[in-house]
Amino acid sequence: MYLNLLAAERTKVFKRSIVWVILASVAAIALIGNIAQVLTLPANRTSPEAIATIQQITWPDALAVLPRLGSAAGMGALLAIILVGTVAGQEYRWRSLHLWLSEGFSRRSLLATKFAILILAAFLIVLTPLLVGGVHSLFLTPQFSGPLDLSQIDALQVVWNVLRGVYSLFPYIALTLLLAVATRSTVVPVAGGMAYLLIVEALVPQILTMLGEPWARIGMYLPQGLANVLTSINRTTASLDPQILGQFPYSPAVAAAGIGAWTVLYLGLALWIFRRQDLSD
Amino acid sequence: MSDIILETENLSKAYGHFLAVDQVNLKVRRGEVFGFLGPNGAGKTTTIAVLLGLMHATAGKVKIFAQEVAPGRTQALRKVGSLVGDPGLIPHLSGRANLHLLAKLNGIEAERVAEVLETVDMAQAADRKFGSYSMGMKQRLGLAAALLHRPELLILDEPTNGLDPAGMREIRELLRKLAEQDITVFLSSHLLHEVEQVCDRVAVLKEGRIVAEGTVSELLGNQKMVKAWVRDPNEAAEVLRSIPQVTNVSPNGVYVEIEGVPSERVIECLVQNGMTPSEVLYRKSDLEHIFLELTQ
Numbered sequence: 001m002y003l004n005l006l007a008a009e010r011t012k013v014f015k016r017s018i019v020w021v022i023l024a025s026v027a028a029i030a031l032i033g034n035i036a037q038v039l040t041l042p043a044n045r046t047s048p049e050a051i052a053t054i055q056q057i058t059w060p061d062a063l064a065v066l067p068r069l070g071s072a073a074g075m076g077a078l079l080a081i082i083l084v085g086t087v088a089g090q091e092y093r094w095r096s097l098h099l100w101l102s103e104g105f106s107r108r109s110l111l112a113t114k115f116a117i118l119i120l121a122a123f124l125i126v127l128t129p130l131l132v133g134g135v136h137s138l139f140l141t142p143q144f145s146g147p148l149d150l151s152q153i154d155a156l157q158v159v160w161n162v163l164r165g166v167y168s169l170f171p172y173i174a175l176t177l178l179l180a181v182a183t184r185s186t187v188v189p190v191a192g193g194m195a196y197l198l199i200v201e202a203l204v205p206q207i208l209t210m211l212g213e214p215w216a217r218i219g220m221y222l223p224q225g226l227a228n229v230l231t232s233i234n235r236t237t238a239s240l241d242p243q244i245l246g247q248f249p250y251s252p253a254v255a256a257a258g259i260g261a262w263t264v265l266y267l268g269l270a271l272w273i274f275r276r277q278d279l280s281d
Numbered sequence: 282m283s284d285i286i287l288e289t290e291n292l293s294k295a296y297g298h299f300l301a302v303d304q305v306n307l308k309v310r311r312g313e314v315f316g317f318l319g320p321n322g323a324g325k326t327t328t329i330a331v332l333l334g335l336m337h338a339t340a341g342k343v344k345i346f347a348q349e350v351a352p353g354r355t356q357a358l359r360k361v362g363s364l365v366g367d368p369g370l371i372p373h374l375s376g377r378a379n380l381h382l383l384a385k386l387n388g389i390e391a392e393r394v395a396e397v398l399e400t401v402d403m404a405q406a407a408d409r410k411f412g413s414y415s416m417g418m419k420q421r422l423g424l425a426a427a428l429l430h431r432p433e434l435l436i437l438d439e440p441t442n443g444l445d446p447a448g449m450r451e452i453r454e455l456l457r458k459l460a461e462q463d464i465t466v467f468l469s470s471h472l473l474h475e476v477e478q479v480c481d482r483v484a485v486l487k488e489g490r491i492v493a494e495g496t497v498s499e500l501l502g503n504q505k506m507v508k509a510w511v512r513d514p515n516e517a518a519e520v521l522r523s524i525p526q527v528t529n530v531s532p533n534g535v536y537v538e539i540e541g542v543p544s545e546r547v548i549e550c551l552v553q554n555g556m557t558p559s560e561v562l563y564r565k566s567d568l569e570h571i572f573l574e575l576t577q
Contacts, residue, residue, distance in 0.1 A: 001388070008386035015374060099369030102333040103387065103430070104358035275353060278336040280327065 002109060009117045012096070018086050019121055022079050023128050026070055030129030033069065034062075034136045045144075058145045060153045062137035063130065064161055070126035071165030072227035077172045079125050081193030084118050084176035089186030098279050107275050111177075115267060118173050119166065126165035130158070161231070164252075168227035171259055172197070174266035181270045181277070197224070220249050223262050229255035285347075286311050286434050286465045287332065292341035293489075294327050301327045303489035304341065309434075309467055309482075314460045316476040316497075317469040319486030320576050325469045328486070329365055329438050332467075334358055345434065362432030364440050368423025372412030376403060376422045379411055380429060387430040397425040402451065416443030424452070428459075435459065438469045453479045477568040487576045500571050507539045507547045510560040520554045521547065529574075 013019060037057050042050045055061045070076040091097040100110060141148050175196065179189035205219030219225065229248045287309040294302040302324040309315045319325045330336040332343055334355040343350045348357035370379040380394040398404045401421040406414070411422065420443050427435055440456075441449040449472075456466050456479050470476050476483060477497055484494040493500055511517040514532035521530045521539050528541035539547050544563040551558050 004386055004388045008382055011382055011385060012371065015371075015378075017373070094371060095367050095369035096371055097369075098335055098365070099363075099383075099426070100386065101335060101352075101355065102358060102361070102363045102365070103383075104355045104361070105386075106355060107352065276337070277352075278330070280330045280336055 001105075002113070005105060005109060005113045006116065009113045010120065013087055013117045013121060016087060018083060019124075022083050022121075023124055026075060026079060026125055027128045027132040029075055030066060030069055030133035031136055034133050034140070038140065054144045057137055058141040059134075059137055059148060062141075063134055063153065063158045066130045066133040066137070067126050067158075067161040067165040068231050069129040069133070071231045072168035072172060072223060073231045074129075074165075076122070076125050076165065076169050077197050077224070077227075078194065080118075080122055080169045080172045081176045081197060082190055083121055083125075084173050085180055085189035085193055086186055087118070087121075088114065088177055088180035089184070089189050092180075092184040093186070101279065108271060111181075111267075111271055111274055115173065115177060118177070119170070122169040122173060123162075123166045125169070126162050130162060164230050167256065167259060168223075168230050171223040171226075171262035171266060174263045174270065178266045178270040178273070181274045217249060221258050223259060226255040226258040226262075230259065284310050286345065287315075287467060288344045289328075289332070290342040290344070292328065292331060292343060293339045294324070294331055294336060295339045301489050302331065302338075305486070305489070305491055307484060307491070307494075309465060311465055312460060312463050313481040314456055314466040314468060314479050316480030316483040317467060317486065318471070318473065318476060318483055318572060319469075320471070323486040323576070324489040325486055326365065326438055329363075329436060329467075329469060332436060333361070333363055333365065359430075360433045361436060362427035362430065362434070363436040363438075364420070364423040364427045365436070365438040368419055368426060370411045370419075370422060370426060372410065374411060375408045376411055376414070376418075376425075377407040379422065380407075380425060383426055383429050389430055393429060393431075397428050400428060400455065401425045417445065417448055420444060421448070424455075432464065434465045434467065436467045439471070440468070441470070441472060441475060449475065473569045473572050483568075485572060485575050492575050493571075497568065501568065505540070505543070506564055506570065507542070507544045508536050508562040508564075509539065509547055509551060509558040510536045511551065511556050511558050513556070517551060517556050517558075520556065521550060524550055 034057055037053050041053055044050060045054065056065050068074050070079075097110070101107065138148070172193065176189045176193040179192045180186075183189065201222050201224040205216075205222060205225065208215040208219035229250060230252050233248065233252050285308050287307065289305050289307045292302055292305040292307075293300065305328060317325055317328070327336065331338050332345070332350065334350050334352050337352055345357040346360060348354070350357050370376075371382070374382065377394060377398065380397065381391060384391055384394055395404070398407050401424050403418065403421050403425060406418060411419070414422065420440060424437075424440055427437070441452050444452060453475060456468065460466055460481075468476065468480060480497060482494070482496050483500055485492050485500075509517065514535065514537040517537045518530045518532040521527060521537065524542055524546060526542045526546075527539060529539070531538045544561050548558065548561055
């Protein structure tokens with residue numbers, strides 16, 4: 001029964017044009033980003049800036065950098081908020097949620113399924129820049145870095161980077177789902193999620209930093225800070241900059257635990273509200 | 282197996298201090314078409330939302346197929362089909378795609394979609410987007426969705442809303458056909474003519490309380506009504522009220538309605554008082570009349 005629910009939810013979500021618009025947007029951003037870096041490359045290709053840019057737009061390093069674009073440290077959080085708010089909020093207006101519940105599916109499984117399918121959408125948000133930017137970078141590599149050496153590609157690391165990127169989006173998916181459930185609207189979760197991301201997460205750490213220690217540390221444990229740590233530290237970045245671990249206040253493992261805690265908190269609240277909600281016209 | 286398919290025990294639902302549903306006790310038997318009547322705001326849709334586990338009851342219980350139903354306990358609803366208000370289908374998908382989605386959800390073979398589309402006469406328009414349908418078409422597709430998983434109980438709230446008279450008759454015939462196939466139907470409607478024609482038993486809800494329940498003929502009882510066309514209905518009403526057995530007299534423009542006495546008694550009284558009627562009609566009271574009496 002749960003598999004049926006999962007299959008139906010996947011069909012319902014992926015038949016929405018908003019999913020494909022968002023994936024097209026992130027693909028375009030990845031491509032435009034790559035092209036812009038090529039166009040702004042310094043004439044002196046031996047300068048440290050030029051070397052760093054070339055590393056970013058060519059294989060193998062491009063494969064480590066590109067998944068960050070779709071993660072919470074890049075554009076991913078914003079896109080996930082728009083997607084989740086639209087998809088979840090409209091279900092109240094259409095009453096499809098009511099129909100599915102009145103056919104005997106539990107509220108818990110319905111919410112869990114929705115979260116699972118939205119994770120699948122988030123996976124595509126992270127994967128798309130890797131695929132589109134990756135193919136473009138593949139063509140740039142011989143031009144800027146000489147013949148491609150496939151042995152230099154750490155495939156496992158690429159997979160890990162994608163998974164970390166997807167995981168960094170979990171709190172934003174859960175928060176937007178919470179806002180959609182609590183307000184039964186499309187506008188509030190999208191606007192609220194964006195306000196949280198662009199105002200709260202941008203301002204609160206700065207304000208806390210101004211208050212000094214230990215307040216400054218608290219700001220680093222917001223989802224954005226945690227996502228930065230989780231997606232910045234990997235074998236590629238560590239090989240480029242051995243000091244990178246010391247630049248962050250905590251390890252990727254702590255960041256992963258923090259992201260998990262935020263997700264459980266938001267999702268738990270969403271479920272608590274959803275289970276108590278009266279659904280009528 | 283129990284004969285009772287749906288049962289409520291002192292079911293109440295309050296919104297703050299307002300009691301929308303007040304100690305409602307219902308028993309719906311297998312294979313019957315049960316009419317749930319009440320004026321707007323009587324609590325019909327709220328009761329149905331509680332039956333379908335969409336709302337929490339403030340007090341009391343709902344049992345469907347002898348299993349308790351509440352928002353956290355909806356297992357029994359797997360055998361229930363429903364159409365309440367807007368059918369809850371996805372506007373950007375076609376009618377057929379919507380039904381295929383529900384078939385996937387319920388693990389039903391795809392062939393069943395064509396079957397139910399034929400049943401509700403929507404096969405021709407099935408490939409148009411649901412959002413482009415007229416209200417009547419939406420209702421038909423909603424009914425198809427409710428029938429898709431072969432439910433044993435159908436809970437329908439105003440299923441003929443938006444349908445033309447021919448469509449209404451088709452739905453009435455369909456409901457009777459479903460009852461013959463041992464599908465129990467719980468039908469909420471304000472179309473009394475519809476309920477009178479299709480329902481075996483009826484409950485009337487007023488301000489959240491059941492004010493009458495029984496078979497249609499039990500509710501109609503032996504009440505007879507006489508309509509007498511007279512020159513001055515108000516004056517005639519005054520005179521007719523003096524007959525001891527009269528239960529109700531209501532002047533109505535050009536005629537007067539009298540209940541509780543046979544037509545000969547009415548004619549006799551009017552003639553004796555010099556108000557000979559130009560025409561007299563004698564008939565059994567209809568559900569509309571009973572409904573208005575119960576709910577006004």
